Amino acid sequence: MPREVRERQMLDAAVAGFARHGYQAASMDDIAEEAGVSKPLVYLYLKSKEDLFTACIRRERAALVEAVRGGTGKSEVPGARAEQQLWKGLCAFFAHTAARPDGWSVLHRADTQGEPFAREIAAMRAEITELVTLLLARAAVDAGCDEKFAEREVSGLAHAMVGAAESLAVWANARTEAAPSPKETAATLMNFCWTGLEQMIKGARWSPHR
Amino acid sequence: MPREVRERQMLDAAVAGFARHGYQAASMDDIAEEAGVSKPLVYLYLKSKEDLFTACIRRERAALVEAVRGGTGKSEVPGARAEQQLWKGLCAFFAHTAARPDGWSVLHRADTQGEPFAREIAAMRAEITELVTLLLARAAVDAGCDEKFAEREVSGLAHAMVGAAESLAVWANARTEAAPSPKETAATLMNFCWTGLEQMIKGARWSPHR
Missing domain, CATH: 1.10.357.10 (Tetracycline Repressor, domain 2)
Structure with a gap:
């Protein structure tokens, strides 16, 4: 799967997670699971929770x-x-x-x-x-x-x-x-x-x- | 000096400090100095920077x-x-x-x-x-x-x-x-x-x- 598709899935899952739970309470585990990828891949692509939220x-x-x-x-x-x-x-x-x-x-x-x-x-x-x-x-x-x-x-x-x-x-x-x-x-x-x-x-x- | 007068001075100094520098950058040292009291007294009365900001x-x-x-x-x-x-x-x-x-x-x-x-x-x-x-x-x-x-x-x-x-x-x-x-x-x-x-x-x- 091309990187931009994966990244879009991660951002979709992150926007949903942050909207539902707020920035502090949203869990990177849940976001990765929702996006159908591993947590290390989220960190590899988006670096940190802060960078993911900024994105x-x-x-x-x-x-x-x-x-x-x-x-x-x-x-x-x-x-x-x-x-x-x-x-x-x-x-x-x-x-x-x-x-x-x-x-x-x-x-x-x-x-x-x-x-x-x-x-x-x-x-x-x-x-x-x-x-x-x-x-x-x-x-x-x-x-x-x-x-x-x-x-x-x-x-x-x-x-x-x-x-x-x-x-x-x-x-x-x-x-x-x-x-x-x-x-x-x-x-x-x-x-x-x-x-x-x-x-x-x-x-x-x-x-x-x- | 009665406690409420001292507390008012601390809050006056804190509002000015937080307005000028923002919550993160405002310094408890500067707030105490501006209020004309010691830093331990600020902590004694208002407990923490978070509590001071809330007050x-x-x-x-x-x-x-x-x-x-x-x-x-x-x-x-x-x-x-x-x-x-x-x-x-x-x-x-x-x-x-x-x-x-x-x-x-x-x-x-x-x-x-x-x-x-x-x-x-x-x-x-x-x-x-x-x-x-x-x-x-x-x-x-x-x-x-x-x-x-x-x-x-x-x-x-x-x-x-x-x-x-x-x-x-x-x-x-x-x-x-x-x-x-x-x-x-x-x-x-x-x-x-x-x-x-x-x-x-x-x-x-x-x-x-x-």
Whole structure:
């Protein structure tokens, strides 16, 4: 069996094991057994539990970012509104996290497993936030908004949106009954924020004194 | 000097040290020196670095939750709209995280320092999400919304809002110049979400096909 096939089997088993038991409690014996290989082979290929976990994070991170970029890219046609790209990107994000709950669980919980892993997640978050910032800035400029808005508020909004999406994906995957579909979850977030964002772009502001 | 005063000094020094260097790299020697006490006294009072960090998390968690509850409680007068309570709660949250950046840094980064600490943070997040869920559900019912909405969508919205607020607080504290005031940050989030939320409560829905 070619090495890449064996490695993929090991990573599949590792993602499942880490998602089920957490990084500390997952056992290398179980992961090897689940992958149908010997434990020494796992160590030969992936070196250590830490390296195996890092490899899992990197694979799942790349898959998630690719899914989101694919989603936003689908609307990358002349005249496509940033709003549609954001919608497609959110649909792709929630479809991916719903289809790969173990991968999302590994990514989401890697944050809690110490600095080297948390750094991987911070880099992923920064990558997605940058993409969302670009989309929101384009939406603002499309709507004839001045650049000060794009510089100052869009960055905050992008962070808010990514934080909200992350929390919603955890919430959606944790629901055992009446779990919303990925599109429903994406629509929840669009409902939640797009109307407000659209108003902001037009210059309207919420006020505590209204 | 009474024990509680000494303990407070140790916790103040520890929060500053953990915020500056992170949990792993912070030194017990430096924390003791900063607190103006001997290292054995720190161990006598707080037992271990892990217990000291846990004590920091618990103190900062209690202070943050109290600040947010205080903010939402201020509008707890007959006829106060949930919208105003949410606004006051957000203002209190961002004022607190801006005034105690070290405390917020400890809380925010504790998530990355292993399961026991991450559990404390998860419990804090659940506590605040519950408060936000109640406020949103009240707002929905105030607006004459049926209970199905309150059950299903409000829970997702509360998670989205808490995730967004967390991300925004990190973003605001990281800005070295032109840092927004707590009220500006709170208004960013209200602008972002309230109009959308208000529309949702009224039954309006965002649609990809409009």
